Amino acid sequence: MADKKPFYITTPIYYVNAAPHLGTAYCTILADVQARYRRAMGYDVKFLTGMDEHGEKVAEAAANHGMSPQQWCDSQAPLFKNLWQQLEISNDDFIRTTDERQFTAVQYLWNKMQEAGFLYKGSYDGWYCVPEETYFTENQVRKSDEEHKTEGQHLCPDCGRPLERVQEESYFFKLSAFQEPLLKLFEEHPDFVQPAFRMNEVRSFVEGGLQDLSVSRTSFDWGIPVPFDTKHVTYVWFDALLNYMTAVGYGVNTDEARSQLAHFWPAQYHLVGKDIIRFHCVIWPAMLMAIGASLPDHVFAHGFLTVRNPETGAAEKMSKSRGNAIAPSDVIDLLGIEGYRYYFMTDVSHGEDSAISFERMEQVYNADLANSWGNLVSRTLNMSAKYFDGSTPNLNGWVDHTGVLREVTDGLVERYCACMEQFDYVGAKNTVMELVHAANHFIEDSAPWNVAKDETRTEELRNIIADLLEAIRISALLFTPFMPTTSAEVLHRMSLDDQIACNSLSEACTWGGIASEVAVTKGDALFPRLAAKKE
Numbered sequence: 001m002a003d004k005k006p007f008y009i010t011t012p013i014y015y016v017n018a019a020p021h022l023g024t025a026y027c028t029i030l031a032d033v034q035a036r037y038r039r040a041m042g043y044d045v046k047f048l049t050g051m052d053e054h055g056e057k058v059a060e061a062a063a064n065h066g067m068s069p070q071q072w073c074d075s076q077a078p079l080f081k082n083l084w085q086q087l088e089i090s091n092d093d094f095i096r097t098t099d100e101r102q103f104t105a106v107q108y109l110w111n112k113m114q115e116a117g118f119l120y121k122g123s124y125d126g127w128y129c130v131p132e133e134t135y136f137t138e139n140q141v142r143k144s145d146e147e148h149k150t151e152g153q154h155l156c157p158d159c160g161r162p163l164e165r166v167q168e169e170s171y172f173f174k175l176s177a178f179q180e181p182l183l184k185l186f187e188e189h190p191d192f193v194q195p196a197f198r199m200n201e202v203r204s205f206v207e208g209g210l211q212d213l214s215v216s217r218t219s220f221d222w223g224i225p226v227p228f229d230t231k232h233v234t235y236v237w238f239d240a241l242l243n244y245m246t247a248v249g250y251g252v253n254t255d256e257a258r259s260q261l262a263h264f265w266p267a268q269y270h271l272v273g274k275d276i277i278r279f280h281c282v283i284w285p286a287m288l289m290a291i292g293a294s295l296p297d298h299v300f301a302h303g304f305l306t307v308r309n310p311e312t313g314a315a316e317k318m319s320k321s322r323g324n325a326i327a328p329s330d331v332i333d334l335l336g337i338e339g340y341r342y343y344f345m346t347d348v349s350h351g352e353d354s355a356i357s358f359e360r361m362e363q364v365y366n367a368d369l370a371n372s373w374g375n376l377v378s379r380t381l382n383m384s385a386k387y388f389d390g391s392t393p394n395l396n397g398w399v400d401h402t403g404v405l406r407e408v409t410d411g412l413v414e415r416y417c418a419c420m421e422q423f424d425y426v427g428a429k430n431t432v433m434e435l436v437h438a439a440n441h442f443i444e445d446s447a448p449w450n451v452a453k454d455e456t457r458t459e460e461l462r463n464i465i466a467d468l469l470e471a472i473r474i475s476a477l478l479f480t481p482f483m484p485t486t487s488a489e490v491l492h493r494m495s496l497d498d499q500i501a502c503n504s505l506s507e508a509c510t511w512g513g514i515a516s517e518v519a520v521t522k523g524d525a526l527f528p529r530l531a532a533k534k535e
Protein backbone atom coordinates (compact mmCIF):
# COMPACT_ATOMS: atom_id res chain seq x y z
CA MET A 1 0.00 0.00 0.00
CA ALA A 2 2.88 2.37 0.76
CA ASP A 3 3.85 3.51 -2.72
CA LYS A 4 0.39 3.62 -4.27
CA LYS A 5 -1.58 6.84 -4.12
CA PRO A 6 -4.50 6.53 -1.68
CA PHE A 7 -8.07 7.11 -2.75
CA TYR A 8 -10.56 7.06 0.08
CA ILE A 9 -14.24 7.25 -0.84
CA THR A 10 -17.30 6.92 1.37
CA THR A 11 -21.08 6.67 1.13
CA PRO A 12 -23.41 7.94 3.84
CA ILE A 13 -24.06 5.34 6.48
CA TYR A 14 -27.69 4.33 6.14
CA TYR A 15 -30.30 4.48 8.89
CA VAL A 16 -31.58 1.08 9.77
CA ASN A 17 -35.19 2.11 10.12
CA ALA A 18 -36.28 0.35 6.94
CA ALA A 19 -34.97 -1.95 4.24
CA PRO A 20 -32.76 -0.35 1.57
CA HIS A 21 -34.55 0.87 -1.59
CA LEU A 22 -33.45 2.08 -5.01
CA GLY A 23 -32.60 5.52 -3.61
CA THR A 24 -30.27 4.11 -0.98
CA ALA A 25 -28.68 1.70 -3.39
CA TYR A 26 -28.09 4.49 -5.89
CA CYS A 27 -25.40 6.30 -3.88
CA THR A 28 -23.70 3.03 -3.04
CA ILE A 29 -23.40 2.04 -6.72
CA LEU A 30 -22.24 5.56 -7.58
CA ALA A 31 -19.37 5.14 -5.11
CA ASP A 32 -18.67 1.59 -6.27
CA VAL A 33 -18.19 2.68 -9.88
CA GLN A 34 -15.72 5.33 -8.77
CA ALA A 35 -13.89 2.89 -6.47
CA ARG A 36 -13.56 0.34 -9.27
CA TYR A 37 -12.41 3.02 -11.70
CA ARG A 38 -9.75 4.27 -9.27
CA ARG A 39 -8.50 0.75 -8.62
CA ALA A 40 -8.17 0.32 -12.37
CA MET A 41 -6.17 3.56 -12.44
CA GLY A 42 -3.72 2.14 -9.91
CA TYR A 43 -4.86 3.84 -6.70
CA ASP A 44 -4.84 2.19 -3.31
CA VAL A 45 -8.58 2.45 -2.78
CA LYS A 46 -10.47 2.35 0.47
CA PHE A 47 -14.19 2.26 -0.13
CA LEU A 48 -16.37 2.53 2.95
CA THR A 49 -20.08 2.11 3.51
CA GLY A 50 -22.08 1.07 6.55
CA MET A 51 -25.07 1.58 8.83
CA ASP A 52 -26.13 4.43 11.13
CA GLU A 53 -27.63 2.64 14.08
CA HIS A 54 -28.09 5.07 16.98
CA GLY A 55 -30.65 7.77 17.60
CA GLU A 56 -34.36 8.07 18.19
CA LYS A 57 -35.45 7.04 14.73
CA VAL A 58 -33.76 3.64 14.92
CA ALA A 59 -34.86 3.16 18.55
CA GLU A 60 -38.45 3.81 17.44
CA ALA A 61 -38.18 1.36 14.54
CA ALA A 62 -36.87 -1.28 16.99
CA ALA A 63 -39.72 -0.64 19.43
CA ASN A 64 -42.25 -0.92 16.60
CA HIS A 65 -40.85 -4.37 15.87
CA GLY A 66 -40.82 -5.40 19.53
CA MET A 67 -37.04 -5.68 19.63
CA SER A 68 -34.22 -3.99 21.51
CA PRO A 69 -32.36 -1.47 19.32
CA GLN A 70 -29.32 -3.73 19.15
CA GLN A 71 -31.39 -6.78 18.20
CA TRP A 72 -33.17 -4.76 15.56
CA CYS A 73 -29.93 -3.45 14.05
CA ASP A 74 -28.42 -6.93 14.05
CA SER A 75 -31.49 -8.21 12.23
CA GLN A 76 -31.19 -5.50 9.57
CA ALA A 77 -27.45 -5.73 8.91
CA PRO A 78 -27.76 -8.80 6.63
CA LEU A 79 -30.36 -7.01 4.46
CA PHE A 80 -27.85 -4.29 3.68
CA LYS A 81 -24.82 -6.54 3.39
CA ASN A 82 -26.60 -9.02 1.14
CA LEU A 83 -27.96 -6.34 -1.14
CA TRP A 84 -24.52 -4.79 -1.52
CA GLN A 85 -23.06 -8.15 -2.34
CA GLN A 86 -25.79 -8.85 -4.87
CA LEU A 87 -25.25 -5.46 -6.53
CA GLU A 88 -21.51 -6.18 -6.78
CA ILE A 89 -20.54 -3.43 -4.35
CA SER A 90 -16.80 -3.75 -3.78
CA ASN A 91 -16.59 -1.98 -0.42
CA ASP A 92 -13.42 -2.65 1.55
CA ASP A 93 -15.06 -2.10 4.90
CA PHE A 94 -18.56 -2.01 6.39
CA ILE A 95 -18.90 0.11 9.49
CA ARG A 96 -21.71 -0.03 12.01
CA THR A 97 -21.97 2.74 14.58
CA THR A 98 -22.54 0.06 17.21
CA ASP A 99 -19.05 -1.32 16.46
CA GLU A 100 -16.61 -1.19 19.35
CA ARG A 101 -14.26 0.93 17.18
CA GLN A 102 -16.92 3.62 16.81
CA PHE A 103 -17.54 3.69 20.55
CA THR A 104 -13.81 4.22 21.15
CA ALA A 105 -13.46 6.88 18.46
CA VAL A 106 -16.55 8.86 19.52
CA GLN A 107 -15.44 8.94 23.15
CA TYR A 108 -11.97 10.02 22.02
CA LEU A 109 -13.62 12.81 20.00
CA TRP A 110 -15.52 14.07 23.06
CA ASN A 111 -12.31 14.32 25.05
CA LYS A 112 -10.51 16.07 22.20
CA MET A 113 -13.33 18.56 21.76
CA GLN A 114 -13.46 19.21 25.48
CA GLU A 115 -9.69 19.81 25.63
CA ALA A 116 -9.90 22.12 22.63
CA GLY A 117 -12.57 24.20 24.40
CA PHE A 118 -15.34 23.82 21.81
CA LEU A 119 -17.96 22.33 24.14
CA TYR A 120 -20.17 23.75 26.87
CA LYS A 121 -23.09 22.46 28.85
CA GLY A 122 -26.45 24.18 28.54
CA SER A 123 -30.04 23.32 27.92
CA TYR A 124 -31.80 22.85 24.63
CA ASP A 125 -35.30 24.10 24.17
CA GLY A 126 -36.62 23.76 20.65
CA TRP A 127 -37.92 21.43 17.97
CA TYR A 128 -36.62 18.11 16.72
CA CYS A 129 -37.48 16.11 13.63
CA VAL A 130 -37.06 12.43 14.45
CA PRO A 131 -37.20 11.13 10.83
CA GLU A 132 -34.46 13.58 9.85
CA GLU A 133 -32.70 13.56 13.27
CA THR A 134 -32.41 17.35 13.00
CA TYR A 135 -32.98 20.30 15.34
CA PHE A 136 -35.05 23.28 14.27
CA THR A 137 -35.56 26.67 15.90
CA GLU A 138 -38.94 28.26 16.46
CA ASN A 139 -38.60 30.49 13.38
CA GLN A 140 -37.55 27.65 11.11
CA VAL A 141 -40.60 25.47 11.72
CA ARG A 142 -43.75 25.43 9.62
CA LYS A 143 -47.09 25.58 11.32
CA SER A 144 -49.62 23.11 10.06
CA ASP A 145 -52.60 25.47 10.17
CA GLU A 146 -51.01 27.22 7.20
CA GLU A 147 -51.73 24.04 5.30
CA HIS A 148 -55.12 23.30 6.81
CA LYS A 149 -53.97 20.16 8.52
CA THR A 150 -54.07 19.54 12.28
CA GLU A 151 -54.25 23.05 13.73
CA GLY A 152 -51.18 24.37 15.43
CA GLN A 153 -48.95 21.36 14.87
CA HIS A 154 -45.30 22.15 14.28
CA LEU A 155 -43.94 20.62 11.09
CA CYS A 156 -40.45 19.95 9.79
CA PRO A 157 -39.49 22.62 7.22
CA ASP A 158 -37.68 19.95 5.19
CA CYS A 159 -39.85 16.85 5.24
CA GLY A 160 -43.17 18.27 6.47
CA ARG A 161 -43.62 15.69 9.21
CA PRO A 162 -44.67 16.64 12.80
CA LEU A 163 -41.86 17.80 15.07
CA GLU A 164 -41.18 16.84 18.65
CA ARG A 165 -40.65 19.48 21.35
CA VAL A 166 -37.33 18.87 23.12
CA GLN A 167 -36.38 20.51 26.41
CA GLU A 168 -33.35 18.92 27.98
CA GLU A 169 -29.89 19.42 29.37
CA SER A 170 -27.38 19.18 26.56
CA TYR A 171 -23.79 19.74 25.57
CA PHE A 172 -23.30 22.24 22.78
CA PHE A 173 -20.64 22.33 20.10
CA LYS A 174 -19.52 25.89 19.35
CA LEU A 175 -20.44 25.73 15.69
CA SER A 176 -20.93 29.52 15.64
CA ALA A 177 -17.16 29.94 16.03
CA PHE A 178 -16.63 28.41 12.58
CA GLN A 179 -18.52 30.79 10.35
CA GLU A 180 -15.42 32.66 9.20
CA PRO A 181 -13.17 29.56 8.86
CA LEU A 182 -15.88 27.83 6.80
CA LEU A 183 -16.34 30.80 4.49
CA LYS A 184 -12.56 30.90 4.06
CA LEU A 185 -12.58 27.19 3.21
CA PHE A 186 -15.24 27.73 0.53
CA GLU A 187 -13.30 30.68 -0.84
CA GLU A 188 -10.01 28.83 -1.03
CA HIS A 189 -11.44 25.49 -2.15
CA PRO A 190 -14.35 26.26 -4.41
CA ASP A 191 -14.48 22.59 -5.42
CA PHE A 192 -14.90 21.40 -1.83
CA VAL A 193 -18.61 21.01 -2.60
CA GLN A 194 -19.51 19.43 -5.94
CA PRO A 195 -21.27 19.89 -8.30
CA ALA A 196 -20.44 23.62 -8.23
CA PHE A 197 -24.04 24.81 -8.07
CA ARG A 198 -24.47 23.20 -4.66
CA MET A 199 -21.73 25.39 -3.23
CA ASN A 200 -23.94 28.48 -3.42
CA GLU A 201 -26.55 26.87 -1.24
CA VAL A 202 -23.98 25.89 1.38
CA ARG A 203 -22.26 29.27 1.33
CA SER A 204 -25.44 31.25 1.77
CA PHE A 205 -26.47 29.01 4.64
CA VAL A 206 -23.20 29.76 6.44
CA GLU A 207 -23.37 33.47 5.58
CA GLY A 208 -26.76 33.54 7.27
CA GLY A 209 -25.05 32.81 10.61
CA LEU A 210 -24.44 29.59 12.52
CA GLN A 211 -25.94 28.59 15.82
CA ASP A 212 -24.20 26.37 18.32
CA LEU A 213 -25.32 22.79 17.93
CA SER A 214 -26.78 20.55 20.61
CA VAL A 215 -24.65 17.42 20.47
CA SER A 216 -25.92 15.30 23.33
CA ARG A 217 -29.30 14.01 24.40
CA THR A 218 -30.57 13.11 27.86
CA SER A 219 -34.16 12.09 27.22
CA PHE A 220 -33.29 8.67 25.79
CA ASP A 221 -30.30 6.37 25.94
CA TRP A 222 -29.74 4.70 22.53
CA GLY A 223 -26.39 6.21 21.73
CA ILE A 224 -22.75 6.45 22.76
CA PRO A 225 -22.38 7.90 26.28
CA VAL A 226 -20.42 11.11 26.77
CA PRO A 227 -17.28 9.83 28.55
CA PHE A 228 -17.20 12.55 31.20
CA ASP A 229 -20.97 12.79 31.79
CA THR A 230 -22.59 9.45 31.17
CA LYS A 231 -26.22 10.45 31.53
CA HIS A 232 -25.76 12.13 28.15
CA VAL A 233 -25.64 10.16 24.92
CA THR A 234 -24.10 11.51 21.72
CA TYR A 235 -26.41 13.23 19.21
CA VAL A 236 -26.70 10.77 16.34
CA TRP A 237 -25.08 13.00 13.67
CA PHE A 238 -22.14 13.89 15.93
CA ASP A 239 -21.59 10.14 16.23
CA ALA A 240 -22.37 9.22 12.60
CA LEU A 241 -20.13 11.75 10.85
CA LEU A 242 -17.12 10.48 12.71
CA ASN A 243 -17.52 7.03 11.12
CA TYR A 244 -15.44 8.23 8.17
CA MET A 245 -12.42 8.68 10.41
CA THR A 246 -13.11 5.74 12.70
CA ALA A 247 -12.80 3.39 9.75
CA VAL A 248 -9.27 4.52 9.05
CA GLY A 249 -8.03 4.28 12.62
CA TYR A 250 -9.04 7.50 14.40
CA GLY A 251 -8.79 7.31 18.19
CA VAL A 252 -6.70 4.15 18.27
CA ASN A 253 -3.30 4.45 19.80
CA THR A 254 -1.27 1.91 17.83
CA ASP A 255 1.39 2.39 15.15
CA GLU A 256 -0.74 0.50 12.65
CA ALA A 257 -3.79 2.68 13.25
CA ARG A 258 -1.73 5.86 13.07
CA SER A 259 -0.11 4.86 9.80
CA GLN A 260 -3.49 3.89 8.31
CA LEU A 261 -4.91 7.24 9.34
CA ALA A 262 -1.93 9.07 7.86
CA HIS A 263 -2.30 7.12 4.62
CA PHE A 264 -6.05 7.39 4.07
CA TRP A 265 -7.07 10.58 5.85
CA PRO A 266 -8.20 13.03 4.57
CA ALA A 267 -10.73 11.26 2.37
CA GLN A 268 -10.86 12.26 -1.27
CA TYR A 269 -14.64 12.02 -1.56
CA HIS A 270 -17.67 11.82 0.66
CA LEU A 271 -20.66 11.01 -1.57
CA VAL A 272 -23.94 12.20 -0.11
CA GLY A 273 -27.50 12.98 -1.13
CA LYS A 274 -28.42 16.67 -1.41
CA ASP A 275 -30.57 16.43 1.75
CA ILE A 276 -27.57 15.86 4.00
CA ILE A 277 -25.22 18.37 2.46
CA ARG A 278 -25.25 20.76 5.44
CA PHE A 279 -24.16 18.05 7.81
CA HIS A 280 -21.24 17.20 5.54
CA CYS A 281 -20.26 20.66 4.31
CA VAL A 282 -20.86 22.70 7.47
CA ILE A 283 -20.99 20.61 10.64
CA TRP A 284 -18.43 17.97 9.64
CA PRO A 285 -15.68 20.36 8.49
CA ALA A 286 -16.28 22.47 11.63
CA MET A 287 -15.88 19.36 13.81
CA LEU A 288 -12.65 18.52 12.02
CA MET A 289 -11.34 22.05 12.38
CA ALA A 290 -12.16 21.93 16.10
CA ILE A 291 -10.01 18.85 16.64
CA GLY A 292 -7.26 20.06 14.31
CA ALA A 293 -7.79 17.31 11.70
CA SER A 294 -7.46 17.71 7.93
CA LEU A 295 -10.59 18.21 5.87
CA PRO A 296 -11.83 15.88 3.13
CA ASP A 297 -10.96 17.03 -0.38
CA HIS A 298 -14.52 16.95 -1.74
CA VAL A 299 -18.12 16.33 -0.84
CA PHE A 300 -20.10 15.29 -3.90
CA ALA A 301 -23.86 15.70 -3.54
CA HIS A 302 -26.20 13.82 -5.83
CA GLY A 303 -29.87 14.54 -6.44
CA PHE A 304 -32.85 12.34 -5.67
CA LEU A 305 -34.35 9.58 -7.71
CA THR A 306 -37.91 10.59 -8.25
CA VAL A 307 -41.00 8.77 -9.43
CA ARG A 308 -44.11 10.20 -11.04
CA ASN A 309 -47.14 10.41 -8.79
CA PRO A 310 -49.85 8.60 -10.81
CA GLU A 311 -52.57 10.97 -9.52
CA THR A 312 -50.93 14.38 -9.77
CA GLY A 313 -48.30 13.59 -12.42
CA ALA A 314 -45.70 15.40 -10.26
CA ALA A 315 -42.20 13.99 -9.72
CA GLU A 316 -41.74 12.93 -6.08
CA LYS A 317 -38.69 11.84 -4.13
CA MET A 318 -38.67 8.09 -3.77
CA SER A 319 -38.86 7.21 -0.10
CA LYS A 320 -40.24 4.56 2.22
CA SER A 321 -42.39 7.01 4.10
CA ARG A 322 -44.14 8.23 0.93
CA GLY A 323 -44.87 4.62 0.05
CA ASN A 324 -43.45 5.04 -3.46
CA ALA A 325 -40.16 3.21 -2.90
CA ILE A 326 -39.25 0.57 -5.47
CA ALA A 327 -37.44 -2.49 -4.16
CA PRO A 328 -34.12 -3.20 -5.88
CA SER A 329 -35.30 -6.76 -6.55
CA ASP A 330 -38.02 -5.45 -8.92
CA VAL A 331 -35.39 -3.84 -11.13
CA ILE A 332 -33.00 -6.78 -10.82
CA ASP A 333 -35.80 -9.09 -12.02
CA LEU A 334 -36.25 -6.94 -15.10
CA LEU A 335 -32.72 -5.93 -16.06
CA GLY A 336 -30.41 -8.27 -14.19
CA ILE A 337 -27.70 -6.88 -11.91
CA GLU A 338 -25.51 -5.41 -14.59
CA GLY A 339 -28.40 -3.89 -16.51
CA TYR A 340 -29.54 -2.35 -13.22
CA ARG A 341 -26.13 -0.82 -12.57
CA TYR A 342 -25.81 0.38 -16.15
CA TYR A 343 -29.19 2.11 -16.17
CA PHE A 344 -28.77 4.00 -12.90
CA MET A 345 -25.19 4.97 -13.54
CA THR A 346 -25.39 6.01 -17.16
CA ASP A 347 -28.91 7.27 -17.74
CA VAL A 348 -29.34 9.30 -14.57
CA SER A 349 -27.46 12.59 -14.30
CA HIS A 350 -25.75 12.54 -10.94
CA GLY A 351 -26.08 16.14 -9.80
CA GLU A 352 -29.77 16.80 -10.37
CA ASP A 353 -32.93 14.97 -9.39
CA SER A 354 -33.84 12.32 -11.93
CA ALA A 355 -37.13 10.77 -12.79
CA ILE A 356 -36.88 7.05 -13.28
CA SER A 357 -39.33 4.70 -14.93
CA PHE A 358 -39.56 1.09 -16.00
CA GLU A 359 -40.28 2.17 -19.59
CA ARG A 360 -37.05 4.11 -19.76
CA MET A 361 -35.13 1.23 -18.18
CA GLU A 362 -36.32 -1.08 -20.93
CA GLN A 363 -35.48 1.38 -23.66
CA VAL A 364 -31.95 1.90 -22.41
CA TYR A 365 -31.37 -1.79 -21.84
CA ASN A 366 -32.58 -2.77 -25.28
CA ALA A 367 -30.88 0.03 -27.19
CA ASP A 368 -27.49 0.12 -25.48
CA LEU A 369 -26.98 -3.31 -24.01
CA ALA A 370 -28.98 -5.78 -26.11
CA ASN A 371 -28.79 -4.13 -29.55
CA SER A 372 -25.45 -2.35 -29.38
CA TRP A 373 -22.96 -3.76 -26.89
CA GLY A 374 -24.28 -7.30 -26.56
CA ASN A 375 -24.88 -7.61 -30.28
CA LEU A 376 -21.41 -6.37 -31.18
CA VAL A 377 -19.82 -8.94 -28.90
CA SER A 378 -21.88 -11.85 -30.12
CA ARG A 379 -21.51 -11.05 -33.83
CA THR A 380 -17.78 -10.51 -33.60
CA LEU A 381 -16.98 -13.54 -31.47
CA ASN A 382 -19.13 -15.68 -33.72
CA MET A 383 -17.31 -14.48 -36.82
CA SER A 384 -13.89 -14.88 -35.24
CA ALA A 385 -14.73 -18.44 -34.20
CA LYS A 386 -16.25 -19.24 -37.57
CA TYR A 387 -13.56 -17.81 -39.82
CA PHE A 388 -10.53 -18.63 -37.67
CA ASP A 389 -11.26 -22.09 -36.44
CA GLY A 390 -12.57 -21.28 -32.95
CA SER A 391 -9.84 -18.72 -32.27
CA THR A 392 -8.72 -15.17 -32.67
CA PRO A 393 -6.81 -14.63 -35.92
CA ASN A 394 -3.06 -14.82 -36.29
CA LEU A 395 -2.02 -11.24 -35.60
CA ASN A 396 1.36 -11.27 -37.22
CA GLY A 397 1.57 -7.91 -39.04
CA TRP A 398 -1.86 -6.69 -37.84
CA VAL A 399 -0.86 -3.97 -35.39
CA ASP A 400 0.54 -1.84 -38.17
CA HIS A 401 -2.67 -2.01 -40.09
CA THR A 402 -4.52 1.15 -39.00
CA GLY A 403 -8.22 0.75 -39.32
CA VAL A 404 -11.04 3.21 -38.70
CA LEU A 405 -11.61 1.84 -35.25
CA ARG A 406 -8.10 2.60 -34.15
CA GLU A 407 -8.73 6.24 -35.02
CA VAL A 408 -11.89 6.27 -32.93
CA THR A 409 -9.84 5.24 -29.90
CA ASP A 410 -7.48 8.21 -30.25
CA GLY A 411 -7.95 10.40 -27.15
CA LEU A 412 -10.99 8.33 -26.14
CA VAL A 413 -9.55 7.04 -22.87
CA GLU A 414 -8.47 10.55 -21.83
CA ARG A 415 -11.99 11.84 -22.42
CA TYR A 416 -13.44 8.87 -20.56
CA CYS A 417 -11.14 9.47 -17.58
CA ALA A 418 -11.94 13.19 -17.45
CA CYS A 419 -15.64 12.31 -17.22
CA MET A 420 -15.15 9.57 -14.63
CA GLU A 421 -13.18 11.89 -12.40
CA GLN A 422 -16.04 14.38 -12.31
CA PHE A 423 -18.67 11.71 -11.68
CA ASP A 424 -19.98 12.41 -15.16
CA TYR A 425 -20.79 8.78 -15.79
CA VAL A 426 -23.22 9.66 -18.56
CA GLY A 427 -20.35 11.34 -20.42
CA ALA A 428 -18.00 8.43 -19.73
CA LYS A 429 -20.55 5.95 -21.07
CA ASN A 430 -21.02 8.09 -24.17
CA THR A 431 -17.31 7.83 -24.98
CA VAL A 432 -17.42 4.03 -24.76
CA MET A 433 -20.58 3.92 -26.83
CA GLU A 434 -18.83 5.96 -29.53
CA LEU A 435 -16.50 3.02 -29.97
CA VAL A 436 -19.27 0.43 -29.73
CA HIS A 437 -21.40 2.22 -32.32
CA ALA A 438 -18.39 2.75 -34.60
CA ALA A 439 -17.62 -0.96 -34.38
CA ASN A 440 -21.20 -1.92 -35.26
CA HIS A 441 -21.09 0.41 -38.27
CA PHE A 442 -17.72 -0.98 -39.23
CA ILE A 443 -19.24 -4.46 -39.39
CA GLU A 444 -21.95 -3.22 -41.75
CA ASP A 445 -19.54 -1.21 -43.88
CA SER A 446 -16.87 -3.88 -44.19
CA ALA A 447 -19.31 -6.84 -44.53
CA PRO A 448 -16.87 -9.52 -43.34
CA TRP A 449 -19.26 -12.25 -44.54
CA ASN A 450 -18.58 -11.14 -48.14
CA VAL A 451 -14.84 -10.77 -47.58
CA ALA A 452 -14.78 -14.32 -46.19
CA LYS A 453 -16.11 -15.66 -49.46
CA ASP A 454 -13.07 -14.39 -51.36
CA GLU A 455 -9.89 -16.41 -50.78
CA THR A 456 -7.68 -13.56 -52.00
CA ARG A 457 -8.89 -11.31 -49.17
CA THR A 458 -7.84 -13.39 -46.14
CA GLU A 459 -5.56 -10.69 -44.79
CA GLU A 460 -8.32 -8.11 -45.01
CA LEU A 461 -10.67 -10.46 -43.20
CA ARG A 462 -8.05 -10.98 -40.49
CA ASN A 463 -7.65 -7.21 -40.10
CA ILE A 464 -11.37 -6.55 -39.86
CA ILE A 465 -11.93 -9.19 -37.20
CA ALA A 466 -8.83 -8.17 -35.26
CA ASP A 467 -9.90 -4.52 -35.29
CA LEU A 468 -13.32 -5.51 -34.01
CA LEU A 469 -11.93 -7.76 -31.28
CA GLU A 470 -9.67 -4.94 -30.20
CA ALA A 471 -12.54 -2.45 -30.07
CA ILE A 472 -14.41 -4.95 -27.91
CA ARG A 473 -11.44 -5.47 -25.61
CA ILE A 474 -11.07 -1.73 -25.00
CA SER A 475 -14.82 -1.24 -24.53
CA ALA A 476 -14.93 -4.12 -22.04
CA LEU A 477 -12.10 -2.58 -20.02
CA LEU A 478 -13.81 0.82 -19.96
CA PHE A 479 -17.16 -0.70 -19.06
CA THR A 480 -15.65 -2.64 -16.15
CA PRO A 481 -16.51 -0.14 -13.40
CA PHE A 482 -20.16 -0.18 -14.52
CA MET A 483 -20.60 -3.86 -15.39
CA PRO A 484 -17.72 -5.81 -13.84
CA THR A 485 -19.11 -9.30 -14.44
CA THR A 486 -20.01 -8.77 -18.07
CA SER A 487 -16.67 -7.18 -18.84
CA ALA A 488 -14.83 -10.05 -17.16
CA GLU A 489 -16.94 -12.49 -19.16
CA VAL A 490 -16.18 -10.74 -22.45
CA LEU A 491 -12.44 -10.72 -21.74
CA HIS A 492 -12.66 -14.36 -20.70
CA ARG A 493 -14.38 -15.28 -23.97
CA MET A 494 -11.40 -13.78 -25.78
CA SER A 495 -8.90 -15.67 -23.54
CA LEU A 496 -7.77 -12.41 -21.93
CA ASP A 497 -8.28 -13.43 -18.31
CA ASP A 498 -5.04 -11.77 -17.29
CA GLN A 499 -6.51 -8.37 -18.22
CA ILE A 500 -9.59 -8.67 -16.03
CA ALA A 501 -8.10 -7.17 -12.86
CA CYS A 502 -6.43 -4.24 -14.55
CA ASN A 503 -4.66 -1.58 -12.50
CA SER A 504 -3.27 0.59 -15.26
CA LEU A 505 -6.28 1.36 -17.37
CA SER A 506 -4.76 3.93 -19.74
CA GLU A 507 -1.91 1.62 -20.62
CA ALA A 508 -4.19 -1.40 -20.93
CA CYS A 509 -6.35 0.51 -23.40
CA THR A 510 -3.48 1.16 -25.77
CA TRP A 511 -4.37 -0.23 -29.18
CA GLY A 512 -3.08 -3.74 -29.82
CA GLY A 513 -3.78 -5.74 -26.66
CA ILE A 514 -5.69 -8.74 -28.05
CA ALA A 515 -4.00 -12.12 -28.15
CA SER A 516 -3.12 -14.00 -31.33
CA GLU A 517 -4.61 -17.41 -32.11
CA VAL A 518 -6.21 -18.00 -28.73
CA ALA A 519 -9.56 -19.67 -28.14
CA VAL A 520 -12.72 -17.62 -28.61
CA THR A 521 -15.90 -18.69 -26.84
CA LYS A 522 -19.16 -17.67 -28.47
CA GLY A 523 -21.28 -18.12 -25.34
CA ASP A 524 -24.88 -17.08 -24.63
CA ALA A 525 -26.26 -13.62 -25.36
CA LEU A 526 -24.92 -11.24 -22.72
CA PHE A 527 -28.10 -9.14 -22.71
CA PRO A 528 -31.10 -10.93 -24.19
CA ARG A 529 -33.63 -8.44 -25.52
CA LEU A 530 -36.52 -7.62 -23.19
CA ALA A 531 -39.67 -8.54 -24.99
CA ALA A 532 -42.69 -7.90 -22.80
CA LYS A 533 -43.44 -4.50 -21.38
CA LYS A 534 -43.57 -4.56 -17.61
CA GLU A 535 -46.63 -2.90 -16.08
Ligand code: MSP
Pocket (backbone or CB within 6 Å): 011, 012, 013, 014, 015, 022, 023, 024, 026, 027, 052, 240, 241, 242, 243, 272, 273, 274, 275, 276, 303, 304, 305, 306, 317, 318, 319
Ligand atom coordinates in the same frame (compact mmCIF):
# COMPACT_ATOMS: atom_id res chain seq x y z
N1 MSP B 1 -27.81 8.22 8.41
C1 MSP B 1 -27.81 9.40 7.63
C2 MSP B 1 -26.45 9.61 6.97
C3 MSP B 1 -25.29 9.70 7.92
S1 MSP B 1 -23.78 9.87 7.07
C4 MSP B 1 -22.70 10.24 8.25
C5 MSP B 1 -28.90 9.32 6.57
N2 MSP B 1 -29.34 8.11 6.26
S2 MSP B 1 -30.51 7.79 5.22
O1 MSP B 1 -30.61 6.35 5.22
O2 MSP B 1 -31.70 8.51 5.58
O3 MSP B 1 -30.10 8.32 3.83
C6 MSP B 1 -28.90 7.93 3.27
C7 MSP B 1 -28.73 8.48 1.90
O4 MSP B 1 -29.72 7.95 1.01
C8 MSP B 1 -28.82 10.00 1.82
O5 MSP B 1 -27.67 10.49 1.14
C9 MSP B 1 -30.05 10.24 1.00
O6 MSP B 1 -29.92 11.37 0.17
C10 MSP B 1 -30.10 8.97 0.15
N3 MSP B 1 -31.41 8.77 -0.41
C11 MSP B 1 -32.57 8.43 0.23
N4 MSP B 1 -33.60 8.48 -0.70
C12 MSP B 1 -33.11 8.83 -1.91
C13 MSP B 1 -33.64 8.94 -3.21
N5 MSP B 1 -34.94 8.80 -3.47
N6 MSP B 1 -32.77 9.18 -4.22
C14 MSP B 1 -31.41 9.26 -4.03
N7 MSP B 1 -30.90 9.17 -2.82
C15 MSP B 1 -31.74 9.09 -1.73
O7 MSP B 1 -29.29 10.37 6.05
